[in-house]
Each structure stands twice: as C-alpha cells, then as structure tokens.
Amino acid sequence: MPYLYLDDLRLYYEEEGDGQPLVLIHGASQDTLSWHDNIRHFATRYRVLAIDLPGHGKSALVERRPTTTTAEFTGVVWRFIEAKQLREPIIIGHSLGAGVAIMTSIEHPEAIKGVVAVCGGAAFRGSAGVSYQGDLLRNTQINATDWLETIFHSVLGRTTSLERRREMAFDATRCSPYVSYADLLTYAGLNLYEAMHKVRRPVHWIVGEDDWSTTPAMARATSAQFAAQGVDSEVHELKGLGHIPHWEQPDAFNAMLDTVLAKFDAVER
Template sequence: MNLLCRNIPFFVLFLVALGTSAFAQPKQKAPGSYAKVNGLELYYETHGKGRPLVLLHGGLGSTSMFGDNLKALAKHYKVIAVDLQGHGRTADIDRPLSVELMADDVAALIQHLKLGKADVFGYSLGGGVALLVGIRHPELVNKLVIVSTVFRRDAFYPEILAQQGQVNEGAVEMMKQTPMYQGYAAVAPRPQDFPRLLKKIGEAMKQDFDFSKQIASLQAPTLVMAADADLFPASHAVEFFGLLGGGKRDGGWDGSGRPKSRLAILPGLTHYNIFADPLMVTVALPFLQEGT
C-alpha cells in the first residue's frame, strides 16, 4: 500500500478510506435551501435547534460527508451545513477557489440568515475557510473549531505536496469510477463542471499561504483539532495552538491559567476518517458548550 500511495493523488486515497457511503447517493430532491450571496447560489441545510453552528466540509466533499456527526451536532445546535463554491449543490462561478472568497461567502450567509454571531466548525478546506471567517469577519464569530487544517502550506508532508500537484482536470476519467464523482454527479447542478472543479482545486493547492500573523490577532476562542496521523505533523497543530496563546504557562491547579483556546490531537485517526469519527464531536462539544 505504501508503494502504491506514492503514485496516487491523496484525494483518491481519501475515497478508499471512506468507501462509498459518504459520497455515492441516489438522486434526490435537495433538502436544503439556496442563498444568493456574492454572485453564488450558495446551498445550505439547517438541522436542529438552538445556537447557530456553521459546518463546513472538506475539499471535493459536501455537507453529506459528516454523516452521523452532523446529526450528533444537531442534537445540541442549529447546524447550518454549507456546500462551498463549486462543491455539492452549489454551482461554480467565474472566480478562483480561495479560502478568502469562500470565507466571505460564509460571512454573507450568516448575515443573510440573520444569525448574529455563530460558531463555525470546519474540516480540512472547510477548516481553512472557518479560520478566514474568524480573521476577516470577527464580528460574526463566536467560537471556531478547526479540524485537520494547516495554517501555512509548507506544513504538509513533502509527499502530500507532491500528491497535491497531481490534482488537475486530467484526472477526470480516473475519478469517474469513484464514489466521490458519483456523489458529485448525483447532486451537482452542473455535473459537467467536475473537470473545472478539479482544475481549480489543483490550482488552489499550488498557491503558497501563511496565516501566522493573522492568527496571532484572532479574537474567537478556537479549538485546534488534528489526527495523530494527519497530513502534517502533530507539532504543527501545537504551533497553531501556540499562536493562539496556548502552551505558554502552567494552567494552574484551578485551571485559571488556561488559554481561551484549546488543542486536541485525536489518537488512532487520520485525515481521511477524522471527520466521520464520533470522537471529533465528543471532543468538540465541551469546548463549544463551555461558558454558554
């Protein structure tokens, strides 16, 4: 398997890890709604009641990828699960895929729905979008949960960067045999846009980024979460936590020295299963509910 992995883009390995259930679904009427924001028809679903929590999926995924974890969150929150630009039921438009622009879309949705402040919970690409919502629109964010997300590009393992370089429209024929493509084709407004999505994702992955300086001024309490066998070393998550003020001193016998943000490294998980594992929600809920 290790030899094979060297020649297969990471998103295909992602499919193998998931199996078919997270993506391949029969054609059905959309259970959610659309909001006109920033030139997009942005698709979202609302589940549960209570304090609003915006849930953001990973690259080439959609709201459905969270499965039972979405249901678990909806027992405690009004979950607004969003399909980001070009993903799921949200059609692409003529602009690049960038976390900055998608963060502005999420902010516009929060305003459109008159949510006031919301918790924002994102995985992978969605974690980057969540981070940028917190940076660019602090007045709209209560707390952040950022799962399996790097804050600078060079934190990825070298082999992951190499695999990301293989993502382009040339992979379409191979992808047509996968549950990821089948799930996309089942719900996308324009299934013929899949090559365009692969091209844009590939282009986005090649862009350098480093949000270190912006993180240092982040206002929202933030839970940084990663798998202990993620796409990047656990030390990067620790560094992320440090930029948020964590790991600077003893928390004290009564906890009074703890920072407002939190760090969690989940054991026995990888980038390819952390979002579907119930431990993700089990760890996130105490942080989200603290002080409420």
C-alpha cells in the same frame, strides 16, 4: 433541500435543529455529504447549518469558474452568515474549510463566537509549508479524479475500515476535477502564518493521529502561538484516525466535538 441566493450565486445548505448556531464547512473535493453522520447528532442541541461551498455539491460556481483563494470562500461564508442572521455562530471547518473558518473569524471577530479547526488551519507559510506542492500539484492536474481517489485512501487513519475508505473515496470523486484541483491550490495558497497575529476568537483543533496532511504537531505549534497571544486554543487528538475523522468514524468524532463545544458553552463574552 434549501438554497440561498446571494445575488446571482446559488448556494445549497442543510439546516437542522435550534439553539447556538454551528456552521459546518467541508474540505477539499467534498460537500455537505461529508457531515451526514454528524448533523443529526448535534441538531438535538444546536442549530446546525452545513454549506456546499461554491462549485461543490449543489452550489453554483462563482462567475462560472472554480475558486482558488481562501478569501473568496471566506466572503461567501460571511454573506451566508449575514443572510441567515446567525448570531455568534461557531464555525467548524475541515481541512480547506478550517482555513476558511479561521479567516472568517479574523475578518469578523465581533460576530463569530469561535472556530473548531478539524485537520486543517495550521500556520502554513503558503505552498512552502504544506504537503501539496511542486510535482505533486503538477501530477494532480494531469488526472485529478484518479489522484483524488488514491489520496483519500492514504490520508485516512489505520483504524478506519476498508469499506468506509472505499465509500469515502468514491463519494469524493463526484466533485468536478477542475474544482478538486482548484481546492488544492486554495489549500496550498493560504499563508495563515502572516495573519496569525489578527486572531482574536477561540480556535480549538480536532486532529487525527495518523494525518500526514495537517499533522498533530502542526496543529500544536499553531495552537501554542495562539495561546501565547492570549487566544483560547487547545488541540484534541483522535488516536488511530486520519485526515477526515468526522467521516471516518463519526461516533468518536462526535464525542470529541461534544467535549470541545462544551468549552465554548462555558465561555462568556
């Protein structure tokens, strides 16, 4: 169970394999556990590093408070990449983590090979453009744990088994309710639309057909704008899956990500 200390911040991560670095960034209220059925598959060909973001899993909080901005998470991810001396990693971010991944590539385009955005990272205009706003956010603050367990069931795809749904919902409730609520503020607060023109590295999406949180249509609209800017970008849709495809049905997700990573492997700088 390795830890990395970034000054006084204790960051937990898991690492397996050798080769091209893949940095996995989980979504809201989650941690490295959400990737437990993916890491070993990709570690046969890549150097896979999965991070617990601050306040999640075994990582400490930043200054003893939950993080509420994508920029703060982005700064931590970049410091991790520097500390581990990762050369041109591909960042794979889920949901909240997708926004973090894209913003990291914007801040450090010379150092990042590309991004895979999993059910996240669409060109929202801040809280006005996402599904988490207004009364929903206020209701979440009242009882984040119960809300989270309920919402997990609603964002999953119709072909995901009830047993898997219950497992995922239970695991997500391990997250502190203060951190869970802060994650929603972070997710809703990112206005990627204003930063889209700065994207230089490839961005590929993997999305679930049944995801209402970051819909396939949102991903396609964002990808089309990136392509119009000359950025290599495509959307890859998983039928019958929802917002957390890598955890819902790992075999289907792993096969799709294999296809996407092959595209990065074929691209030379």
